[in-house]
Amino acid sequence: MEQDNRESWLNRVAAGMAPLFEALDAPLPSRVRVAIGFTSRGAKGKAIGECWDNRRSGDGHFEIFIRPDLAHAPDAMPAQIAAILAHELVHAAVGIAAGHGRAFKRLAVGLGLVGPMRATTPGDAFLGVIAPILAAAGPLPHARLDTGGETTRPKKQATRMLKCECATCGYTARTARKWLETAGAPLCPIDGHGPMRHDAPRCATMRHDALDADDAEAD
Numbered sequence: 001m002e003q004d005n006r007e008s009w010l011n012r013v014a015a016g017m018a019p020l021f022e023a024l025d026a027p028l029p030s031r032v033r034v035a036i037g038f039t040s041r042g043a044k045g046k047a048i049g050e051c052w053d054n055r056r057s058g059d060g061h062f063e064i065f066i067r068p069d070l071a072h073a074p075d076a077m078p079a080q081i082a083a084i085l086a087h088e089l090v091h092a093a094v095g096i097a098a099g100h101g102r103a104f105k106r107l108a109v110g111l112g113l114v115g116p117m118r119a120t121t122p123g124d125a126f127l128g129v130i131a132p133i134l135a136a137a138g139p140l141p142h143a144r145l146d147t148g149g150e151t152t153r154p155k156k157q158a159t160r161m162l163k164c165e166c167a168t169c170g171y172t173a174r175t176a177r178k179w180l181e182t183a184g185a186p187l188c189p190i191d192g193h194g195p196m197r198h199d200a201p202r203c204a205t206m207r208h209d210a211l212d213a214d215d216a217e218a219d
Helices: 006-023 077-094 102-111 124-137 177-182 213-218
Strands: 032-036 049-052 062-066 161-165 172-176 208-210
Touching: 006 032, 006 077, 006 102, 006 124, 032 077, 049 077, 062 077, 077 102, 077 124, 102 124, 161 177, 172 177
Parallel strands: 032 062
Antiparallel strands: 049 062, 161 172, 161 208
8 A cells, every 4th residue: 555655664664574573583672763865975975774873863763764866676676675774774673883793694694685794685585575564565655866966055156257358359258357357358369459358347448248158158
């Protein structure tokens, strides 16, 4: 059935995996909060999941994040996200201080996760036990977020270039306002044509305009 949001789906999957942890004598903590969102390194980080110690939480929860831009095929994404969730839940069950050591490995392998412990993937055993849990949880209300390498941070405005023009031959050049104010307008490269023009009130012999789109393409 459809879930209200991604977090409720994650919580249902975590609840479904709880008996698996209990069977391995490593019950899940009672306070675990899960969400799909970027980890502490942001979109440019490489971590696909992250579990924060409950001592960092204002209300004593282990805080788990799974990044939203994972590039799995839609039909494979629920199982892949569940495998990442299982990895992070192992951290919560054995304690963050245990790292990816012996206690972590025992539990992760027992759940059916395979590969290097720092970057586990779902093995056949995990896929087998997670299938009925995913069926009960219903469709994952999530689609990959394609950031395209962009960010929501406002872009820093580039230096505004101004146009100067030779009154004799029409030759143009562009320069920053600060150079017009501190060094004056450039000279036309053709001998005898002298300083180029712009409309700044402090120098009546020169003219400048804001660089427009057509001028930018001509550069």
